[in-house]
Amino acid sequence: MKQFKAKIIFNKKIALHHHVLAFRTPKGAKKVNPGQFFNVKVGGSYDPLLRRPFGAHKIAGSKIEILYKVVGKATKILSERKPDEMLDVLGPLGNGFDIKSLLSSGSSSVALIAGGHGVAPLYALAKNLKTFGLKISVFIGASSKKYVVCDGDFKKLGLKVHVATEDGSKGHKGLVTDLLKSGCSICACGPKPMLKAVAKLSGKYKTYCQVSMEEYLGCGTGICMGCAIKTCSGNKLVCKDGPVFNAKEIIW
Incomplete structure (x- = not known):
């Protein structure tokens, strides 16, 4: 588990309520396995206070894409984040598929x-x-x-x-x-x-x-x-x- 700052590569809408956001894990970071997730601080303030978990959707080396559905305040804030903005990320977390x-x-x-x-x-x-x-x-x-x-x-x-x-x-x-x-x-x-x-x-x-x-x-x-x-x-x-x-x- 590691906390790091990640620059947003892209954040695009792919369906009515779904978006895909991409970022890179830092050099030397632990390998990400399918089924693991990242805890993301969606905004730059303390509202919302808690991080939100997002599973690794696509994994290409250090490039990670997360697929998320806009269902409330937190994911609405995330959907408005722009490329080159920084995310506060914790992960990879949990145990993925065996x-x-x-x-x-x-x-x-x-x-x-x-x-x-x-x-x-x-x-x-x-x-x-x-x-x-x-x-x-x-x-x-x-x-x-x-x-x-x-x-x-x-x-x-x-x-x-x-x-x-x-x-x-x-x-x-x-x-x-x-x-x-x-x-x-x-x-x-x-x-x-x-x-x-x-x-x-x-x-x-x-x-x-x-x-x-x-x-x-x-x-x-x-x-x-x-x-x-x-x-x-x-x-x-x-x-x-x-x-x-x-x-x-x-x-x-």
Whole structure:
């Protein structure tokens, strides 16, 4: 973990409510793994006081891109930040996807499952997994087509993308979990109800499954204890022990 100042490379709107911001980590910084996150001070004052967590969306050496949705005051302030302005950043934080365990799970196929904004860390993971020659399929779920983002980016990687929307405005009408089949390992990120459903399916199919949990991260470093979840080995902190966990370890 390291606190550093980062110059904004770009900060652009890519969809109705979504933006992508890029910055560079300092020389000698710890390698960033898919699934890890950064805690960013979004403005230059003490309002908002708390940093906000953003997963690494694209990783290219020292260049990091974060994908974020404008949903409140903090992300609205972040969306107005300009290139060459400086960010106060803490990270990389947490434990990302366990690629070694994924590769040893015995399956040559991996399903990457995103619910809404959960696509953010899965792009970096997909790009990493491609280097191992795995068969990768991407499943994106959202309430409506206006909230489906990054499907084109995954397609540019040569991956097959399946989309499900609750209102049927794009792809399958229904839930993204409707599209899942047995026989492949799973990595998922999204709302807790979706992750719970994915974990249930992985148990049914007896497949290996990792989930990136979404909880409110007050400090991002394990101090406030506000992101504790129940697991088979006691309470764990999403910010410090996660955000990625083996799905079967979590008490849903």
